[in-house]
Amino acid sequence: MVSQIGSLVLSLAGILSLFNFFLFVLYKHSNDQRYLQVIERSLLSQSFCIIFSNLCLLNELLVSNFNLQYVAQYSSYETPLFFKMTALWAGQAGSLLFWSSITSLYAIFFILCTLKKIPSIKNISFLMLNVILAFFLMLNNFIANPFEPVSSDIIVSNGNGLNPLLQNVTMAIHPPTLYFGFIGTTIIFVMAIAGLMSNELSIKWIYSIRKWSLFTWTFLTAGIILGGYWAYNELGWGGYWAWDPVENSSLMPWLLLTAFIHTIIIQERKGILKSWNFFLASGSFILVILGTFITRSGIISSVHSFTAESLGPIFFAFLILLFLISLGTYFVNKSKLIVNDKIESIKSREGGFLINNFLLVIMCFTIIWGTLFPILSEAWNDEKIHIGQSYFNALNIPLGILLLILMGMGPLLSWGNTSGESIVKKFKTPTLFSFAFGSAYLILYLNKFDFYVFLTLIGIVFTSTAIVTEFYRIFLKHRKSSSFFHSILSTFVRNRHRSGGYIVHIGLTLMFVGFIGKAFETEKEFSLKPGEEIYFSNYIFKLNDITSEARGNHFAFISDFDIISSSNNFIGKLYPEKRVYFYWNSDPEQRQPHSELDINSNLSKDIYSIFSSYDAEKNVGFFKIMINPLVSWVWIGSIIMILGAILAFWPTGSRNGNI
Amino acid sequence: MNKFYITLILSMMLVISWTIYLTQYDERNLSSVKYFTVSELSDNVSPINKMKLGGRILPESIKINPDNLLEVSFYVYDAENTVLVEYNGIRPDLFKDDAEVVVTGSYSDNRIIAEDLQTKCASRYEGDLKNKSSI
Numbered sequence: 001m002v003s004q005i006g007s008l009v010l011s012l013a014g015i016l017s018l019f020n021f022f023l024f025v026l027y028k029h030s031n032d033q034r035y036l037q038v039i040e041r042s043l044l045s046q047s048f049c050i051i052f053s054n055l056c057l058l059n060e061l062l063v064s065n066f067n068l069q070y071v072a073q074y075s076s077y078e079t080p081l082f083f084k085m086t087a088l089w090a091g092q093a094g095s096l097l098f099w100s101s102i103t104s105l106y107a108i109f110f111i112l113c114t115l116k117k118i119p120s121i122k123n124i125s126f127l128m129l130n131v132i133l134a135f136f137l138m139l140n141n142f143i144a145n146p147f148e149p150v151s152s153d154i155i156v157s158n159g160n161g162l163n164p165l166l167q168n169v170t171m172a173i174h175p176p177t178l179y180f181g182f183i184g185t186t187i188i189f190v191m192a193i194a195g196l197m198s199n200e201l202s203i204k205w206i207y208s209i210r211k212w213s214l215f216t217w218t219f220l221t222a223g224i225i226l227g228g229y230w231a232y233n234e235l236g237w238g239g240y241w242a243w244d245p246v247e248n249s250s251l252m253p254w255l256l257l258t259a260f261i262h263t264i265i266i267q268e269r270k271g272i273l274k275s276w277n278f279f280l281a282s283g284s285f286i287l288v289i290l291g292t293f294i295t296r297s298g299i300i301s302s303v304h305s306f307t308a309e310s311l312g313p314i315f316f317a318f319l320i321l322l323f324l325i326s327l328g329t330y331f332v333n334k335s336k337l338i339v340n341d342k343i344e345s346i347k348s349r350e351g352g353f354l355i356n357n358f359l360l361v362i363m364c365f366t367i368i369w370g371t372l373f374p375i376l377s378e379a380w381n382d383e384k385i386h387i388g389q390s391y392f393n394a395l396n397i398p399l400g401i402l403l404l405i406l407m408g409m410g411p412l413l414s415w416g417n418t419s420g421e422s423i424v425k426k427f428k429t430p431t432l433f434s435f436a437f438g439s440a441y442l443i444l445y446l447n448k449f450d451f452y453v454f455l456t457l458i459g460i461v462f463t464s465t466a467i468v469t470e471f472y473r474i475f476l477k478h479r480k481s482s483s484f485f486h487s488i489l490s491t492f493v494r495n496r497h498r499s500g501g502y503i504v505h506i507g508l509t510l511m512f513v514g515f516i517g518k519a520f521e522t523e524k525e526f527s528l529k530p531g532e533e534i535y536f537s538n539y540i541f542k543l544n545d546i547t548s549e550a551r552g553n554h555f556a557f558i559s560d561f562d563i564i565s566s567s568n569n570f571i572g573k574l575y576p577e578k579r580v581y582f583y584w585n586s587d588p589e590q591r592q593p594h595s596e597l598d599i600n601s602n603l604s605k606d607i608y609s610i611f612s613s614y615d616a617e618k619n620v621g622f623f624k625i626m627i628n629p630l631v632s633w634v635w636i637g638s639i640i641m642i643l644g645a646i647l648a649f650w651p652t653g654s655r656n657g658n659i
Numbered sequence: 660m661n662k663f664y665i666t667l668i669l670s671m672m673l674v675i676s677w678t679i680y681l682t683q684y685d686e687r688n689l690s691s692v693k694y695f696t697v698s699e700l701s702d703n704v705s706p707i708n709k710m711k712l713g714g715r716i717l718p719e720s721i722k723i724n725p726d727n728l729l730e731v732s733f734y735v736y737d738a739e740n741t742v743l744v745e746y747n748g749i750r751p752d753l754f755k756d757d758a759e760v761v762v763t764g765s766y767s768d769n770r771i772i773a774e775d776l777q778t779k780c781a782s783r784y785e786g787d788l789k790n791k792s793s794i
Contacts, residue, residue, distance in 0.1 A: 369682065
């Protein structure tokens, strides 16, 4: 019953969006504001319908209504309650409906908050929102309907269950976080188009779009990082980033959005770079759709893509449509974007932002090219090519290091033009520090010299010193007029855009500390019997025992390792497991093996262990151990980055800068 | 300021051409790896530095070295030809007769020294519900 209601409400939303197009024609014809009011209400009800129908699907998952194809495919009676909920976005149809719901949620806030403040962009915003919602409603209703019943000739007694890889708390929050980030770009796109069409690139508009982009950016960043965290802790290839097409598709819009967040500040201050910002804003949504196209069309095989269910052509068509909309909007309104002011000097904050944009956009290009090249190559001359990680590293490591150094230089530059005197004064401390650390590295590690590590180290020292001295300078300024604790508070709370931004930069700098560790990773694969030990990378790994245990939904072989240092000190234990899900199934093809890894982690290194397989006859386990230096810093940096971003978009209250 | 923009555009063009160069398939360029089928390899007599091969494991051809259980050799076949693969490392869970594999490594004399071995997983979580409805 609930599923019929859900399906019905979903169709109703579709009808409303068609009805809206009709209303737009009437509005255009008569210019009667009442039509706009009707459209507004219809858009709101459409959004509520979508969210309601998603709740219906959630209900069906929770009560295990296996009459629905989707429910039967992604959950089972054994699936724990929490993961029945996450099955909402585990499959194609469900995740698309989930996508529509988040769009709706954003649309509601956008209509009720942002558009109340900037009513002049209402008409175009409504039109764009309706186009986007109509597209997703078409997918939800006709192409991937999660309320599709199972075919009448079979009776499903129990569902397939959720993939054990996805039964992990990180995996439960990673997709929705990422979705909130991806879908936030919808509003940025709508605002960019509507702002330009309605000639409303006012300071009010800038404040709003900046709020939205900071909010979106925070979720996108958190989503990408959680994805890496999940891969590192669950997938068992020992890394957090592999330049996989799906990872790349989340990084592409992130890079453009990051660029946008910086140059919108120049537009706010000086009223320039309007066209550039327009392309960054609309481009980030287009790249989100491009990424979705890559992930869902099945043209690229990847660890986490959805398998082919011919959504490729439809997403491609939508991509072209969005592209034409933004190009069209640009060319029709080009005259409104002409500005007289220009950037005075490269030695200025805005000059720094421009170089930062250049680096980010170039990185984005290299990633798009590397991701799409295999498709283009196959289409062009039928050659199947794999673009390896070395391609992405060769380009993005140097570009990333330049960005890191620039991140330290930016805050030291003044708006307009920086005098030579000021440059000497402000660059002195960071330069001295990085010089000292650089020479120390050269002296200590000359035999293992690595150019990129050297440069990254200098970048990290320079940037962190620069930001810390900058904070200190702000603190001293406040100290003149207030107490010690009060000035510490003011340093961070006054001008939150700035202090939040600096904290994000410190977080990113710390992440680079973790990236350095990549250069020193080592690994070993071996087989071992209980009682035996192996020496690797200055540690002794002693396998005490392999035990087995039948648990709720799987069977586990549990290994028990002691880590002993070369000086014979006990360091810790490792218990990597080999699990078999559905082990009761008589058909071995239906069982699902899974390696549950174990990590012994501290600030200097992670000892990462994987129990790959177990030969019960010979009582031999196959293991892989990796020493991954400095990985913890990636997670520490990430947390600081997210906290900084939250500080930056936290409403200031007094200013009219709220969403 | 104009000089600045020109520098920016020039460096952009430089990076773009470097990008495109890196993706061009070339014997010495290891960023871009070409996929082969077994038959395509058999037609090829010259050694290949780095390549990927897709195919199925020839049943009963898997030989594990009894002294080092990580060492394995097996044949990959397609409709017409076979090629020998040698691999030293942990084998994926679904590695068995007739499993679909992707091997990455170097090739010479109809033999591949693999550095990476992956099985294409027939995941129970995707695809048709009909034939597994009674689990």
